[in-house]
Amino acid sequence: MCGCAPKRDKKLELMFWSKTFIPTLRHIPQEAESISHQLMLRAGLVRMLISGVYMYLPLGLKVLSNIERIIREEMNKCGAVEVLLSALQPLELWQKSGRDEMMGEVMIRFTDRKGRKLCLGPTHEEVVTFLVKGHISSYRQLPVVLYQIQTKFRDEIRPRFGLVRACEFIMKDAYSFDKDENGLEKNYQKMFCAYKRIFKRCGLNFYIIEADPGVMGGDVSHEFMVPAKAGEDAILRCPKCNYIKIFKEETNLLSCPKCTEGLEKINTLEIGHIFKLKTKYSLSLGAYFLDRDGKQKPIVMGCYGIGVSRLISAIIEQNYDAEGIVWPKEISPFKVIIIPLNTREKLIMQTAKDIYEHLSKSSVEVILDDRDEQAGVKFKDADLLGICLQIVIGKELLNRNNIELRWRKDKKILKIKKSQAISYIKRIIDE
Numbered sequence: 001m002c003g004c005a006p007k008r009d010k011k012l013e014l015m016f017w018s019k020t021f022i023p024t025l026r027h028i029p030q031e032a033e034s035i036s037h038q039l040m041l042r043a044g045l046v047r048m049l050i051s052g053v054y055m056y057l058p059l060g061l062k063v064l065s066n067i068e069r070i071i072r073e074e075m076n077k078c079g080a081v082e083v084l085l086s087a088l089q090p091l092e093l094w095q096k097s098g099r100d101e102m103m104g105e106v107m108i109r110f111t112d113r114k115g116r117k118l119c120l121g122p123t124h125e126e127v128v129t130f131l132v133k134g135h136i137s138s139y140r141q142l143p144v145v146l147y148q149i150q151t152k153f154r155d156e157i158r159p160r161f162g163l164v165r166a167c168e169f170i171m172k173d174a175y176s177f178d179k180d181e182n183g184l185e186k187n188y189q190k191m192f193c194a195y196k197r198i199f200k201r202c203g204l205n206f207y208i209i210e211a212d213p214g215v216m217g218g219d220v221s222h223e224f225m226v227p228a229k230a231g232e233d234a235i236l237r238c239p240k241c242n243y244i245k246i247f248k249e250e251t252n253l254l255s256c257p258k259c260t261e262g263l264e265k266i267n268t269l270e271i272g273h274i275f276k277l278k279t280k281y282s283l284s285l286g287a288y289f290l291d292r293d294g295k296q297k298p299i300v301m302g303c304y305g306i307g308v309s310r311l312i313s314a315i316i317e318q319n320y321d322a323e324g325i326v327w328p329k330e331i332s333p334f335k336v337i338i339i340p341l342n343t344r345e346k347l348i349m350q351t352a353k354d355i356y357e358h359l360s361k362s363s364v365e366v367i368l369d370d371r372d373e374q375a376g377v378k379f380k381d382a383d384l385l386g387i388c389l390q391i392v393i394g395k396e397l398l399n400r401n402n403i404e405l406r407w408r409k410d411k412k413i414l415k416i417k418k419s420q421a422i423s424y425i426k427r428i429i430d431e
């Protein structure tokens, strides 16, 4: 066996607080403009490298992976297949689609040493149409639905609110290819339902609004909006009949067109947008197929985006209290945090490690705060991090063979016999 082979305990210790990297902050960072931005920095999820560019630390990466897992499960369920397209794209495709000029300064363009004109992809309609065009020639090969989760780039004039408006961000983008509008309608409906499931599982309240397709082209689109103070968009909503419309600067509509009640303005954050592109890209990029009747026709397309990194901000904007983040269960970076009150007491640490080991073995994601810190510091950090369930282990509790469970969300506290703890915790985590 070679010298670097892990010791038996090695894997177990990886989720000990002292061995990972969670730089929490007591103070509110000056640069943070919104509550989600503040909490993301304070809970040690992300750090800014330069304006608009963020790095994910271990907790932030876990949250990101949890969101991506939900998205993958729901995309796969509706028959979409995952690919990973390139971030580097030839400018030529953008010239062909006519969007090179339309993107303006937002697209990052450059020339490489061979003189090739390139850009860093702000989106992938051109590339994916180019890809599919080379391999689809008959109606028999349709429909095809492809999706990816990838980093996109935008030269933002004013990056804001942390991950809300960033120059480098992660998106899920899906593209459907059909032989006719009937097929497109079916795929559009499937995506529409998948989006509802995804955002529900992310613990979000959201609005769905028929919207202007804008720079994407096509004629029908739906936006998924989350009410949030850090939102850059806004909607007008009727409190009486729930009529909703997107707020635009030029809007001077003050009462509901359906029931004349006064409309309220709500700031929102766009988290998803789906479009019926129809034949805009297949016509400009030449993606045709031979139909059953022997005629050549343009492929009918739809595209479906989710701001994956932005979802972290949206989820925090809707799930926090005075102490910190309150993660929805599926998103929580760990399901359980174990807090031994005095790490120098042998029995306390032994109990903490036992519980840690049992939960790990039952596939419950758990972190053990093994730092030699005051209990007050540990409680503050645990609340800030927002992990669903806290297990407190202290001397007086152990004297009665008890441990204490604290729910982050409703602050419920329960003392429970040590011997019953594991099966009880497993049951409530699996609920």
Ligand SMILES: [Zn+2]
Binding pocket: 238, 239, 240, 241, 242, 243, 256, 257, 258, 259, 260, 261
């Ligand atoms: Zn109304």
